[in-house]
Amino acid sequence: MYHIPVLYEASLDGLAIRPDGVYVDCTFGGGGHSRGILAKLNEQGRLFAFDQDADAQRNLPDDERVVFVPQNFRHLQRMLRLHKITQVDGILADLGVSSHQFDEGARGFSTRFAGPLDMRMDRRQASSAVDIIRDYSEQQLHKLFEQFGEVTNSKTLAKQIVQERRNLPYATIEQFKALIGPSVKGNPNKYLAQVFQALRIGVNDEMGALRDMLQQVPAVLKKGGRVAIITFHSIEDRVVKNFFRQGSFEETVDNPFMPVAKEEVFRIVTKKPITASEEELKRNPRSRSAKLRVAERC
Incomplete structure (x- = not known):
């Protein structure tokens, strides 16, 4: 199997998918989450699937509602604009490395194989x-x-x-x-x-790409639209949690003499991150460190 989608049901539920909506899967990979989104869309619904790894394109379903974008999700807004899309109903990002990338020795991601010390997700770089x-x-x-x-x-x-x-x-x-x-x-x-x-x-400048993508979410997401992000280590999770709370990465200095009314950007849907059940852990041990956070655009 190319990749077992992590926290599959929870992430799809978190997006609260509208059948005629426009959605983005920032990390298409094996296409597991994307297929779940497509199953909930009607004929008017659309899905934009981003992946910088050329191997992922082989997993595209034969479905005219899908547009594949062979780019890093840090180019989210620009790529959507190229397709005449300014706002979407939901955004999903599964930040884990795909099982395929780990299991392909020539990619150099895993210590288990003999291969080049490579680790590029986008082999064009x-x-x-x-x-x-x-x-x-x-x-x-x-x-x-x-x-x-x-x-x-x-x-x-x-x-x-x-x-x-x-x-x-x-x-x-x-x-x-x-x-x-x-x-x-x-x-x-x-x-x-x-x-x-x-x-x-x-x-892969993963932290830089994550920050770039998150900063575009408030502009790209419709009011009432949702963003669901699955992280795999504490550094990523902290960045996502703080961004959902503050709506930006700008440092704000509290001045008691000049109180500023702060615009609420997101409503936090998951007060605590959702983690894998015992059943999922048995089925897919790689889900052990996965954390899902969901926020809704105010």
């Missing part, structure tokens, strides 16, 4: 994980592993990479694992998963 290992300074690497991988000894790891990258090859997963071997602490599988997560987020 120039730089891969190898370029980060080669070009980042010790300080940049330290920050990357600390922020995006929560690696306990990120400073030591960064130093190890900078010292050894001149002497040891690192173009493949096996070579990279050998290069960082002396820095591995605790459970090797967990440690490597954290390191690979940080590299993947860095290669």
